[in-house]
Amino acid sequence: MAIIRRHHGHFLEDFPLGAVFRHKRGKTVTDGLFTIFTDFSMTTNPLSKNLRYARAYGFDGLVVHPGLVMLVVFSQSVEDVSENARANLEYIDMRFGVPVYIGDTLESETRVLGVKVSSRDPSLGVVHVQTTGRNQDGKVVLTFQRKVQVWKRSPDAVVTEGEVAPEEIPVSLELPPYDPKRNYRELAHLSSDQTYFEDFNPGDVLEHSRGRVITTDHIMLTGILDNTSQVHCNQWMIDQQPDRFVGGQLIVFGGIPFNLCLGISSADVGDNALADVRYATGRHTAPSFAGDTVFASSEIRDKRDFPGRPDLGVLGVILRGHKFAKKGDQIEKVEIFYLERELAVKRRSHYA
Numbered sequence: 031m032a033i034i035r036r037h038h039g040h041f042l043e044d045f046p047l048g049a050v051f052r053h054k055r056g057k058t059v060t061d062g063l064f065t066i067f068t069d070f071s072m073t074t075n076p077l078s079k080n081l082r083y084a085r086a087y088g089f090d091g092l093v094v095h096p097g098l099v100m101l102v103v104f105s106q107s108v109e110d111v112s113e114n115a116r117a118n119l120e121y122i123d124m125r126f127g128v129p130v131y132i133g134d135t136l137e138s139e140t141r142v143l144g145v146k147v148s149s150r151d152p153s154l155g156v157v158h159v160q161t162t163g164r165n166q167d168g169k170v171v172l173t174f175q176r177k178v179q180v181w182k183r184s185p186d187a188v189v190t191e192g193e194v195a196p197e198e199i200p201v202s203l204e205l206p207p208y209d210p211k212r213n214y215r216e217l218a219h220l221s222s223d224q225t226y227f228e229d230f231n232p233g234d235v236l237e238h239s240r241g242r243v244i245t246t247d248h249i250m251l252t253g254i255l256d257n258t259s260q261v262h263c264n265q266w267m268i269d270q271q272p273d274r275f276v277g278g279q280l281i282v283f284g285g286i287p288f289n290l291c292l293g294i295s296s297a298d299v300g301d302n303a304l305a306d307v308r309y310a311t312g313r314h315t316a317p318s319f320a321g322d323t324v325f326a327s328s329e330i331r332d333k334r335d336f337p338g339r340p341d342l343g344v345l346g347v348i349l350r351g352h353k354f355a356k357k358g359d360q361i362e363k364v365e366i367f368y369l370e371r372e373l374a375v376k377r378r379s380h381y382a
Contacts, residue, residue, distance in 0.1 A: 038258065039113025041183040042145065042155045047192045049142045051110040056137035057102050057256060059094055064132050066254065067098045071293030072242060074301050076220045083217055087304070088206025094130035096306040097289035103163030103172045104285055105255040106138040111159055113258050116179045117276055117314075118284050119156065121369075124174035124309035127201040128165065136171060138163040143175065144193040153185040160196045170201040174309070203307050208341040208380065218382040222301040226378035227333065227343035234330045236298045241325045242290050244282055244318055252283040259283065282318040284367075291326040291351035291367050299328045299347060302381070303373040307344060312369035322353045324366070331370075341380035347371045 057063075068078050076083040077093040084092050112118060130136070144158030157180050162173040175196060182189070252262045260267055261275055262283045272278035292300070300306075318324070329348040336342040351367030 039109055040111070040180075041114050041187070042147070042157065042180045043182060043187040043189045045142045045145050045157050045180075047142055047145065047190065047194050050139055051107070051142075052139045053106040053110055053137070055106070055256065056135055057106065058135040059098075059102065059130060059132055061132055063254065064092065064094060064098065066251070067101065067289065068095060070251070071095070071097055071289040072240060072296065073097070073293045074222075074296040075303060076217075076301075077304070080220060083220055086212060086214070086217055088209065088212075089129060089131075091131040091133075094132070094134070095292070096126060097285075097292040099126070099130050099136075099163070099172050100124070100174075101255050101285045101289060102136050103138050103161060105257040106136070106163070107140045107159070107161045108257045108259050111140055111157065111161075112178045112180065113260065114181050115259060115261070116154055116181060117317075119177040119179055119313065121309060121312040122175035122177070124172065124312070125201050126172055126203055126306055126308070127170040128204040129305070130165065130171050135166045136163050141197055143196055145189060146191050147189050148179075152182075154179055154181045155189060156180070158193065160199075162199055170199060173199040173201050203305055203374065205304055205339075205374065208339065214381045222297060223382065225297075225299060225301040225375070226382060227345065227375040228378050230330045230333060230345055230375075232330050232332050236295070236328045236330070238294050238298055238326045238328065240294050240297070241323045242294065243323045244286060244290075244320055246320045248282045248286055248320060249280070251286060255283075255285070257283055257285075276317050277319060279319060282320065282322070284314045284318075287314070287318045287324050287351055287367050288312070288369070290324045291349055291369070294324065294326040295328050295349055299345075300373060302376045303345075304342065304376060305374045307372040307374050310370040310372070312367070314366060315368055316353075316364050316366045318353065318366055322366075324351055324353060326351045326367075336374055339374075341377055342374050343377060345373045345375045347373065
């Protein structure tokens with residue numbers, strides 16, 4: 031009888047340029063998954079809360095909020111891309127496609143765009159990838175690039191470095207058309223009357239008053255998403271080499287503060303959004319750990335018309351997340367997240 035110990039995930043030397051990983055399993059968005067992450071993230075948009083409201087706007091059902099779409103697609107890529115990672119570094123050009131509903135099944139694949147060994151620490155390097163998620167009909171729900179810091183299997187492993195161009199992924203935001211026959215105004219009381227497109231002024235900064243603590247439940251939430259990265263759940267591994275890992279303790283999966291920042295900002299920015307359009311760039315500027323309380327702010331960057339939709343406008347926002355930490359006798363505000371975000375927001379003139 032043999033004892034076999036199989037290792038999962040890829041190391042830096044395992045990423046050939048241009049290779050495509052078709053990720054295992056896929057994931058169906060169940061009622062339970064939807065409810066847990068919609069409520070945990072503090073999302074307030076009625077499209078994800080009120081079935082009558084969502085259908086009145088022409089959607090097929092409750093709309094899975096963009097943060098959860100990102101969590102599901104991202105997590106499918108972890109086993110192949112970042113199970114053996116030290117840290118996720120950057121999100122690039124995250125674009126949303128067709129709406130996602132309860133019962134939809136999402137499957138994802140990832141293309142390797144770049145590999146580079148660290149000049150400071152040759153035991154690791156950066157992998158640049160492009161991940162695309164599709165629903166059961168093959169329609170794109172989300173596509174994005176990210177850069178992740180990945181360990182080598184052994185420090186002297188030979189790595190083929192290089193960069194290739196990203197694939198052109200046809201994706202455009204798909205929304206129900208505006209129908210003047212629908213009486214949207216009858217439902218206007220269900221969303222904030224301060225978050226229509228006309229209410230925002232470039233340069234304003236909204237300091238969101240709500241916060242949410244991250245407990246050790248982050249381990250369970252990460253597992254529910256099938257995210258297998260060991261730095262979020264394997265305390266024994268970290269205890270063996272604490273200096274090797276960020277903070278020397280379990281680090282919270284970045285998608286959790288990402289989602290919390292989106293949700294915390296929802297009441298002040300996204301309550302009257304029909305969708306998030308694109309995230310140009312985003313990054314985790316500091317790690318989060320169990321016990322941290324996440325807060326957020328939104329800076330209104332710009333406003334513009336939504337092509338072909340006079341009922342909507344595109345709102346450009348810089349979303350920042352922060353926590354507070356003790357530094358000696360002082361309390362220090364620590365930025366943990368940065369995201370350049372575009373939302374499709376209803377105009378009061380058409381909906382209220």
